[in-house]
Amino acid sequence: MYYQVGNKCLEQSQAENVYFSLVVPQISQDGQIIKPEYNGSAWVLNGQTIKANLPQCNPVDNLKSGLETGWLLFGVMAAVYFVSITKRLFQ
Known part of the structure; x- marks a missing residue:
């Protein structure tokens, strides 16, 4: 426990x-x-x-919470990256 x-x-x-x-x-x-x-x-x-x-x-709950936060951060960074790529294409 x-x-x-x-x-x-x-x-x-x-x-x-x-x-x-x-x-x-x-x-x-x-x-x-x-x-x-x-x-x-x-x-x-x-x-x-x-x-x-x-x-x-439960330590597993802490791990799941950290993974959720990590994936959210990854999603935001990926979105910023694709916006910058799209911005370069239209210039």
Whole structure:
């Protein structure tokens, strides 16, 4: 299963590592630093194991979206090329 973190589609363990490593530490009123920490097998916050609730994604969907964008760009470039060729023929 893959999960989305930002614009990336990552496996669950990688997604949680990226997500929790981006969390900005907080300082409590008594001066303690509050931040999630990785203990080698799970992410822990104040002694409790935490899990990220991230949206699911599929890398194939990202590939299809990139291909669609690429073909659109290719179509625009081909149209510009044929317009320039046609313009030269009529000069």
